Amino acid sequence: MITLYSKATSNGRKASIMLEESGLEYTVRPMALEKKEQKEDWYLKINPNGRVPCIVDDDGPGGETVSVFESGAILQYLAEKSGKFLPKDGAGRIEVINWLYFAAGHITHTGLCVHWQVRNRDTGKEHAHLDMWQEENNRVYGVLDRGLEGRDYLAGELSIADFAAYPWIYRYDMQEIDLDLYPNVQAWLKRIGERPAVIRGLQIPPRDDDF
Numbered sequence: 402m403i404t405l406y407s408k409a410t411s412n413g414r415k416a417s418i419m420l421e422e423s424g425l426e427y428t429v430r431p432m433a434l435e436k437k438e439q440k441e442d443w444y445l446k447i448n449p450n451g452r453v454p455c456i457v458d459d460d461g462p463g464g465e466t467v468s469v470f471e472s473g474a475i476l477q478y479l480a481e482k483s484g485k486f487l488p489k490d491g492a493g494r495i496e497v498i499n500w501l502y503f504a505a506g507h508i509t510h511t512g513l514c515v516h517w518q519v520r521n522r523d524t525g526k527e528h529a530h531l532d533m534w535q536e537e538n539n540r541v542y543g544v545l546d547r548g549l550e551g552r553d554y555l556a557g558e559l560s561i562a563d564f565a566a567y568p569w570i571y572r573y574d575m576q577e578i579d580l581d582l583y584p585n586v587q588a589w590l591k592r593i594g595e596r597p598a599v600i601r602g603l604q605i606p607p608r609d610d611d612f
């Protein structure tokens with residue numbers, strides 16, 4: 402059985418969406434980030450990075466227990482285990498890997514920087530780099546918009562690349578992005594956002610604020 406250690410944050414949601422989409426059996430262990438549970442010794446043993454999400458699979462390769470602790474690696478692991486959302490070989494697989502790394506690098510990092518700078522500004526703290534990160538974020542949305550030209554999904558077919566990108570991009574309002582500038586992204590957000598498994602995954606584990 403797979404155990405998901407997570408909170409419904411942008412990175413956590415990548416894993417919960419994929420678990421819902423894949424149909425794999427799993428249980429959830431909610432993590433209290435505000436109590437710094439992710440920095441406790443027991444958790445650092447399964448995720449040395451001390452962040453969420455992380456999964457532990459007691460039926461990993463060869464029946465061994467494995468832990469997987471980067472959201473991109475979790476998506477790839479679950480795709481390979483379920484045989485869904487990542488072609489086994491060929492050009493289609495390369496296309497998914499391209500966009501998966503783009504999401505894990507550019508989208509996630511830029512989204513996180515904008516997020517914290519906006520939060521700092523709104524609570525009166527230092528946010529001197531907000532303009533710079535918002536400019537970079539617009540560049541990232543531009544790349545996505547070009548990539549989605551003539552396509553329904555980032556790699557052509559629905560894939561883990563879409564699940565890696567969606568939980569950050571659907572927070573475009575918090576990032577103060579004018580979505581009208583990116584019509585292909587707008588259509589893609591609607592397409593992904595209507596999927597029942599995505600709707601469920603966004604709320605796992607449930608949280609009582611509207612983050």
Ligand SMILES: N[C@@H](CCC(=O)N[C@@H](CS)C(=O)NCC(=O)O)C(=O)O
Nearest residue numbers: 410411412413452453454471472473
């Ligand atoms: N590179 C990591 C980033 C994970 C990450 O930053 N998670 C945040 C929530 S979105 C977290 O756990 N923050 C709590 C902390 O920094 O202690 C991944 O993609 O899984």
